[in-house]
Amino acid sequence: MATFDELQILLLKRTLQAFGVPDTAGKTFQPATVPDSDQTLWGLFNIIPADGPVFVQSGSQFFPAYSAVIGSLVAGHSPFNPITVAKRKLADWGTKPSAWSIDEATMLQMLALAPSARFPFSSSGAPETPFWGLWAASPPVDGVAGVLAAAKLDMTLSFDHLLNFATTPSDWYLSSALANAYSNKHGAPWDPTSPITWTTTFGPGGTLVRMPASLIIADTLSITYTSETAFGPGGQAEILANAAAGVWPYYLSSGNATTHISFDSHGRLTASITTPAGQPVILAASVLSASAYLGLG
Amino acid sequence: MTSPVTFDQLQDGFYNALAAGLGYDTTTPFQVVQPSPPLVGGLGADGRLWNYLDIIPPATLNMNTSLGAGGNKFSVDYQGVLSALQPASEQFLNTVKQPCYDNWASARAKGAVGPTGQNFQLWAYGCAPCQTVARQGAIALNRDNLDPVFVAQNNAMAYQPTGTDPITFSIDYDTMLRLLMSAPTRSFTVGKSDWNTDVSRTWANGKSGGFFGLWGGSSSTSITTQKFGGSGVSVTASFANVLPFAASPGNWFSSAAMGLAYHNPNAAPWDPTSTINWENSFGKNGNMQRFTTTLLLVNQMDIQVTSTAVYTEAEQTEIRRNSSSGLWPFYSSGGSGGTSSSASFTNTGNMHISITSNAGVPIIIGAIVEPVKTYLGGEAEAAKFLTETFYDTTAKKRVLEPS
Numbered sequence: 254m255a256t257f258d259e260l261q262i263l264l265l266k267r268t269l270q271a272f273g274v275p276d277t278a279g280k281t282f283q284p285a286t287v288p289d290s291d292q293t294l295w296g297l298f299n300i301i302p303a304d305g306p307v308f309v310q311s312g313s314q315f316f317p318a319y320s321a322v323i324g325s326l327v328a329g330h331s332p333f334n335p336i337t338v339a340k341r342k343l344a345d346w347g348t349k350p351s352a353w354s355i356d357e358a359t360m361l362q363m364l365a366l367a368p369s370a371r372f373p374f375s376s377s378g379a380p381e382t383p384f385w386g387l388w389a390a391s392p393p394v395d396g397v398a399g400v401l402a403a404a405k406l407d408m409t410l411s412f413d414h415l416l417n418f419a420t421t422p423s424d425w426y427l428s429s430a431l432a433n434a435y436s437n438k439h440g441a442p443w444d445p446t447s448p449i450t451w452t453t454t455f456g457p458g459g460t461l462v463r464m465p466a467s468l469i470i471a472d473t474l475s476i477t478y479t480s481e482t483a484f485g486p487g488g489q490a491e492i493l494a495n496a497a498a499g500v501w502p503y504y505l506s507s508g509n510a511t512t513h514i515s516f517d518s519h520g521r522l523t524a525s526i527t528t529p530a531g532q533p534v535i536l537a538a539s540v541l542s543a544s545a546y547l548g549l550g
Numbered sequence: 551m552t553s554p555v556t557f558d559q560l561q562d563g564f565y566n567a568l569a570a571g572l573g574y575d576t577t578t579p580f581q582v583v584q585p586s587p588p589l590v591g592g593l594g595a596d597g598r599l600w601n602y603l604d605i606i607p608p609a610t611l612n613m614n615t616s617l618g619a620g621g622n623k624f625s626v627d628y629q630g631v632l633s634a635l636q637p638a639s640e641q642f643l644n645t646v647k648q649p650c651y652d653n654w655a656s657a658r659a660k661g662a663v664g665p666t667g668q669n670f671q672l673w674a675y676g677c678a679p680c681q682t683v684a685r686q687g688a689i690a691l692n693r694d695n696l697d698p699v700f701v702a703q704n705n706a707m708a709y710q711p712t713g714t715d716p717i718t719f720s721i722d723y724d725t726m727l728r729l730l731m732s733a734p735t736r737s738f739t740v741g742k743s744d745w746n747t748d749v750s751r752t753w754a755n756g757k758s759g760g761f762f763g764l765w766g767g768s769s770s771t772s773i774t775t776q777k778f779g780g781s782g783v784s785v786t787a788s789f790a791n792v793l794p795f796a797a798s799p800g801n802w803f804s805s806a807a808m809g810l811a812y813h814n815p816n817a818a819p820w821d822p823t824s825t826i827n828w829e830n831s832f833g834k835n836g837n838m839q840r841f842t843t844t845l846l847l848v849n850q851m852d853i854q855v856t857s858t859a860v861y862t863e864a865e866q867t868e869i870r871r872n873s874s875s876g877l878w879p880f881y882s883s884g885g886s887g888g889t890s891s892s893a894s895f896t897n898t899g900n901m902h903i904s905i906t907s908n909a910g911v912p913i914i915i916g917a918i919v920e921p922v923k924t925y926l927g928g929e930a931e932a933a934k935f936l937t938e939t940f941y942d943t944t945a946k947k948r949v950l951e952p953s
Contacts, residue, residue, distance in 0.1 A: 331634075332633075333629045333712055335629070367588070429627050431621070432830075432837045433825055436836075437825050547837060548607075
């Protein structure tokens with residue numbers, strides 16, 4: 254008998270394979286996010302995600318953490334010195350919000366040309382945490398979600414367009430400066446008087462341990478699943494009452510998706526979730542360790 | 551030549567067949583890119599195309615989902631290396647003095663003055679600290695421009711990230727599209743027992759980045775996939791146009807200076823006090839271990855795969871149900887401008903896979919990613935000559951200070 258956590262892990266693995274992301278690097282969005290501007294799109298690349306299978310923010314953000322590192326490095330004499338250039342780039346950037354090289358409008362163009370994907374999913378699996386339950390913010394441990402996970406479940410996922418959207422930080426960022434800091438654990442270019450060190454940056458719990466490399470973005474998502482569990486009248490009412498806030502697996506609210514919940518005469522659940530054409534939905538992210546992000550090794 | 555028995559061997563076999571069918575031998579550092587991404591035209595198309603050549607990808611044989619992702623740029627790392635190199639002997643700075651030099655360097659970075667002595671001389675008349683040294687400075691600059699490190703630094707100064715000029719490669723998107731549409735047709739066939747599954751001699755020693763199974767989204771160890779891999783499989787592939795797109799870096803790059811740096815580990819021209827060195831640039835944890843030199847672009851791909859394995863009714867249903875997410879080997883499934891896949895069965899349960907892509911949409915199906923050893927290997931003789939000429943003391947006396 255699978256737990257709801259196990260069900261989620263299994264689905265995550267299957268979807269990441271289909272998205273072309275190694276499952277060691279993939280993190281899922283709960284809830285799936287609908288970007289509506291450059292800032293909301295780029296804001297996701299600015300997140301340094303916490304460890305674990307769900308894309309959630311850790312204590313730090315890319316731009317401020319990067320700025321702090323550059324501020325703690327000593328510039329060299331050559332006009333090409335990466336630290337010198339990085340400091341100048343940051344000063345030129347000033348107080349503008351952080352940006353990435355491809356904007357939302359171009360992303361939408363790419364999404365419209367991206368291939369389609371369709372694949373089934375059936376339940377049974379392996380453990381881990383910390384997902385939400387059947388509806389947004391519901392406790393995952395027991396209740397109706399546990400009931401759902403315990404029985405056979407069949408799902409079909411289809412996407413008219415599925416895009417692995419990769420973009421790189423804009424003019425404020427210099428990969429060679431960060432790589433130089435990474436490859437010199439002690440001494441130069443680190444400023445010995447600064448409290449910001451290799452360990453506080455790249456060590457365990459550091460501010461730049463991993464970075465988002467790409468986002469998996471879908472257009473016209475359609476997910477249908479059927480459970481063999483028989484829900485009683487209480488369970489049915491609970492699910493229906495919470496459906497508008499968004500249901501598993503992507504918890505899309507009624508503003509971003511159409512969700513239909515129905516029960517047959519035996520109380521068996523069928524859920525279908527569809528999103529409108531032309532509306533991007535971010536489902537997952539590919540996250541790399543600092544050294545992989547910097548192309549080292 | 552064998553019949554592939556596992557799915558992994560079949561993948562390796564397809565890899566070898568594709569490389570050979572496109573005219574490469576198995577030692578060519580050739581990567582298949584999957585899912586095969588379309589190249590979108592319009593505003594910013596050049597930058598997106600060139601980004602594939604500027605981003606330094608991970609080392610894998612078969613698949614590369616990270617092409618174009620991450621934060622490691624060739625152009626940026628290159629300028630980092632330049633910062634750690636010293637010209638053999640520089641006279642320009644001593645001739646014009648620091649205030650003039652700083653003004654000149656800042657003007658170079660903004661593209662306000664060209665790299666030559668003549669450019670300097672003209673510009674210097676309008677710059678107070680340089681006015682009095684316009685002619686002497688021009689002579690010194692022309693002399694220093696003969697030094698491979700100095701001239702590389704001088705040329706790079708105008709380009710990002712140090713300067714403001716954008717990083718370019720030699721061929722733009724529109725030209726690429728024109729070249730692709732008139733590029734030759736390529737096709738190849740692999741019979742049931744013609745599979746060469748040996749990838750042990752390939753450049754990454756068979757280290758694959760991981761594969762999906764038979765269709766995008768399946769596990770490569772599922773029973774149906776294993777059956778596909780172990781069956782008698784033949785492939786016919788044709789491409790209306792195949793273009794090995796090899797664009798070279800623009801004026802921002804000097805292969806002579808890079809070659810000199812690569813072939814002189816821990817010696818001049820490296821500045822021993824710099825935190826950037828041979829090891830963290832070209833060594834096994836360095837940021838410049840490989841370069842994307844060629845993109846394999848195709849127009850109208852048509853791949854037909856026939857398997858003589860006997861599939862049960864249930865297996866056939868499973869394969870049909872999954873075919874829309876893209877079938878082996880490219881997984882780039884149907885969409886506007888993308889490719890489409892379909893699977894059909896003959897009465898005996900034999901399987902036929904068809905993968906096609908639309909006309910007029912360039913698709914990247916592969917890339918050649920060269921290790922630094924071969925990328926800069928050709929610079930060995932030049933590096934030796936330059937080292938002897940500029941850094942060997944006796945030779946330097948002979949060349950630069952004739953008696």
